[in-house]
Amino acid sequence: MAQVTSGLRSVLSSPGVYSAFQTLVGATRLRKAICAEYIRANAGDILVDVGCGPAEILDHLDPSIRYHGFDLSQAYIDTAREQYGDRGQFHCADITQIADDAIPPCQVALALGLLHHLDDDGARGLIAHLYKRLAPGGRLITLDGGYWPSQSRAARWLISKDRGQNVRPGEAYRDLAAASFDRVELIRRDDLLNIPYSHAILVCTK
Numbered sequence: 534m535a536q537v538t539s540g541l542r543s544v545l546s547s548p549g550v551y552s553a554f555q556t557l558v559g560a561t562r563l564r565k566a567i568c569a570e571y572i573r574a575n576a577g578d579i580l581v582d583v584g585c586g587p588a589e590i591l592d593h594l595d596p597s598i599r600y601h602g603f604d605l606s607q608a609y610i611d612t613a614r615e616q617y618g619d620r621g622q623f624h625c626a627d628i629t630q631i632a633d634d635a636i637p638p639c640q641v642a643l644a645l646g647l648l649h650h651l652d653d654d655g656a657r658g659l660i661a662h663l664y665k666r667l668a669p670g671g672r673l674i675t676l677d678g679g680y681w682p683s684q685s686r687a688a689r690w691l692i693s694k695d696r697g698q699n700v701r702p703g704e705a706y707r708d709l710a711a712a713s714f715d716r717v718e719l720i721r722r723d724d725l726l727n728i729p730y731s732h733a734i735l736v737c738t739k
């Protein structure tokens with residue numbers, strides 16, 4: 534996995550520290566906005582969340598959503614089960630190595646903060662896999678820190694300090710998804726956190 538887990542960034546491997554840090558930088562507001570503006574899942578949808586972390590997105594999803602979260606970290610998955618046990622199914626797995634049918638057929642797939650942890654082959658392979666599991670008309674929504682020539686120096690510096698080692702220019706994320714999806718919308722948002730940060734959001738429709 535292309536992820537820095539040494540030095541100061543190692544403490545983020547602890548689910549409690551990760552959640553506290555996320556709250557501090559404004560991730561609760563971010564998740565609320567992403568759910569309302571881009572995910573827009575319908576009641577009863579099957580939703581697959583890859584790289585789900587402690588699955589805090591569930592705070593903003595309708596309880597009728599049938600949720601399946603996948604993450605490499607056993608600690609995050611254990612925390613998700615403790616916090617949201619009755620709200621979904623939680624699987625500890627490397628999502629780039631998982632069997633084809635381990636991901637259920639779904640209406641919505643999420644990869645929030647994941648693609649920048651994967652190299653190009655891993656990200657393209659995962660997106661192709663999710664495309665196969667999505668129903669016709671289904672959507673994949675991704676969100677990652679991204680580089681743009683016009684962003685502030687502070688945003689660029691902060692994004693470069695991420696644990697993920699594959700932060701890309703916004704257009705590079707779009708190109709990865711365009712290898713599988715005909716319809717890919719790239720959205721840049723600089724207003725989702727309490728710190729200077731540029732997000733690349735993809736809404737990919739099958």
Ligand SMILES: C[S@@+](CC[C@H](N)C(=O)[O-])C[C@H]1O[C@@H](n2cnc3c(N)ncnc32)[C@H](O)[C@@H]1O
Pocket residue numbers: 534536583584585586587588589603604605606609626627628629644645646647650
């Ligand atoms: C930045 S966190 C995002 C967590 C969550 N989606 C959120 O928005 O709070 C990235 C997550 O991706 C997970 N991850 C990284 N590589 C992975 C892989 N190959 N398979 C599954 N999960 C992975 C990490 O363990 C981490 O929980």
